[in-house]
Amino acid sequence: MNILNPKVKEYIEGAIPARKAPLDEMEAYAGEHGFPIIGPLVGTLLKQIAYSIRAKRIFELGSGYGYSALWMAQALPEDGKIFLTDRKEENREMAIRHFEKAGLLDRMEFFVGDALETFKQHEGPFDIILNDIDKTGYPDVIPYVKGRLKSGGYFITDNVLWSGRIFDDELEDSTRAILKFTKHLYDDPDFLTTILPLRDGISVAVKL
Numbered sequence: 250m251n252i253l254n255p256k257v258k259e260y261i262e263g264a265i266p267a268r269k270a271p272l273d274e275m276e277a278y279a280g281e282h283g284f285p286i287i288g289p290l291v292g293t294l295l296k297q298i299a300y301s302i303r304a305k306r307i308f309e310l311g312s313g314y315g316y317s318a319l320w321m322a323q324a325l326p327e328d329g330k331i332f333l334t335d336r337k338e339e340n341r342e343m344a345i346r347h348f349e350k351a352g353l354l355d356r357m358e359f360f361v362g363d364a365l366e367t368f369k370q371h372e373g374p375f376d377i378i379l380n381d382i383d384k385t386g387y388p389d390v391i392p393y394v395k396g397r398l399k400s401g402g403y404f405i406t407d408n409v410l411w412s413g414r415i416f417d418d419e420l421e422d423s424t425r426a427i428l429k430f431t432k433h434l435y436d437d438p439d440f441l442t443t444i445l446p447l448r449d450g451i452s453v454a455v456k457l
């Protein structure tokens with residue numbers, strides 16, 4: 250299922266400025282290898298949020314080769330830091346190359362291993378926490394977010410509309426986990442949550 254009307258998608262994708270290197274190269278790599286990056290529409294949104302709250306410390310669970318992180322890193326001040334996590338060493342190596350090319354290497358730290366286990370080892374506080382790990386792991390993330398996020402900080406999660414699979418009659422484990430996650434998030438009185446039907450659906454929750 251297309252989340253966005255194809256005409257609307259084409260229109261807004263055509264409206265955003267062309268990306269400079271290395272973001273354009275990272276997008277080309279994703280296209281060639283079928284790697285699921287958040288894409289430029291959501292990337293722009295992340296950068297906007299990071300700018301608007303003057304984010305200084307950001308944590309990302311599930312960074313791939315650093316595309317979404319690089320969007321946010323562009324909004325960090327010189328003494329800001331973004332922590333990236335992924336289970337694959339090859340993704341760390343690629344991310345380092347891209348951040349170096351962008352002149353932002355000093356703003357990133359990359360941890361290889363299980364993202365949630367790494368997250369648990371970092372106390373925070375963070376201004377933004379981005380969640381993009383395997384979907385079955387989504388519900389387990391919530392309990393560790395609240396204590397690590399500043400009041401006024403954002404907990405952002407990708408793929409919450411899961412290409413429309415949330416409407417299926419028979420649900421896969423991943424879909425069930427996304428639905429459980431989303432319900433918990435909306436029900437949590439410490440978060441004010443909105444799902445934006447952009448790309449694959451992104452939940453944006455501000456900590457009150």
Ligand SMILES: C[S@@+](CC[C@H](N)C(=O)[O-])C[C@H]1O[C@@H](n2cnc3c(N)ncnc32)[C@H](O)[C@@H]1O
Nearest residue numbers: 286287311312313316317335336363364382383
């Ligand atoms: C959807 S991709 C992330 C894309 C990235 N956020 C972006 O938009 O550029 C998910 C990544 O998270 C990693 N991943 C998934 N679950 C993980 C986990 N539990 N621990 C560590 N890495 C995980 C995968 O290896 C993959 O590279």
